Amino acid sequence: MSLVINNNLMAMNAARSLGTHYGALETSTRRLSSGLRITQASDDAAGLAVRELLRADVTSLQQGIRNANDAISMIQTADGALGVIDEKLIRMKELAMQASTGTYNSDQRLIIDSEYQAMASEITRIANSTDFNGIYLLNGNLSGATHSGSGLTSTGKLKVHFGSGNDCSEDYYYIQINTSTASALGVGMSATGANGRSISTQAMAQASLDVLQDAIISKDKIRANLGALQNRLENTVQVLEIQAENVQAAESRISDVDVATEMTEFVKNQILTQAAVSMLSQANSLPRMALSLIG
Incomplete structure (x- = not known):
């Protein structure tokens, strides 16, 4: 040179x-x-595209876990209120049994019936006031057979969305809770049937026993359905946590x-x-x- x-x-x-x-x-x-291995698109253009999709899946799955846990909390709220209603129905049946015997006179049965009506009123109050995040659970608000989320306020049964897509077989399912007011259960003065309205006479008290038994069974069906849904949601949370962990690991191998x-x-x-x-x-x-x- x-x-x-x-x-x-x-x-x-x-x-x-x-x-x-x-x-x-x-x-x-x-x-x-x-x-991070990829801090800008020029580091790995294809890897960046895959990473962002995986990040979106991870955040969606994590929010799905929170959604499912919120639904579990809502179910527990409803079940707790139904547990109190259960106690009221059992007390009402006890009062009906008491009024059914002939050892009480009419004045005493009226006193017994006053407590019976008070229990029925309390059941209705509990059903109408039990809510979760402003959503009323036991007043029939969630008893509809169909769901509509087209308006500002959803109607019908409640949709729990936990998946990252919009496939009904994979990403969400519904919670339907029947009405638990005294009238819906057929007890108290607001009931539409002839039996179960009052226990002020021996005959009415005896006739109320079968109605109260049916009311307890109806309430138990609601609680059993909620219990099954809670178990399903808890299993869903476990699966979502595993999915989120694995997707996060895949994103880490590409990005970190x-x-x-x-x-x-x-x-x-x-x-x-x-x-x-x-x-x-x-x-x-x-x-x-x-x-x-x-x-």
Whole structure:
């Protein structure tokens, strides 16, 4: 190679190498500081696209877990209220049994019936006031056979959405809770049937026993259905947690940086950068050798 002054090719070569190694060093620094292998689209365009889809799935699954847990809390709220209604119905049957015997007179049966009516009123109050996040659970609001979410307020049975798509066989199912007011159960003065309205006479008390038995069975069916739904939701949460964990692991393998490997690259590029700087300094001093020939 000729000894020239105008074009220092050695310095140009050293500068190009310096730029290459410094750029690689910058990339390693960015990855190590962020913990991500892909910090911008140019790092891995295809990997970035896959990663973002996986991230969307992970966040959707995590929200689905929260949705399912919220539904479990709602079911527990309804079941707790139904447990109190259960106690009232059992007390009402006890009172009906008491009024059915002939050892009480009419005044005493009226006193017994006053408590009977009070229990019925309390059942209706509980059913009408039990709500979860403003959604009334036992007043018939969720007893509809069909669901409509087209309006600002959904109607009919409640949809629990936990999947990342919109497939009814995979991503959601419904919670339907029948009405649990005293009139719906057929007891108390608000009942439409002739029996179960009052126990003020011996005959009415005796006739109320079968109605109260049916009311307890109806309430038990609601609680059993809620219990089955809760078990199903708990199993759903377990599956969603496993899915979210596996999808997160897949996203990590694509996105996260291997610190050991990247640190090796960082040290290598750091050494090469330092070497390029030193060689550039030496190359820049080479044209001075021409002065010794001139002088």
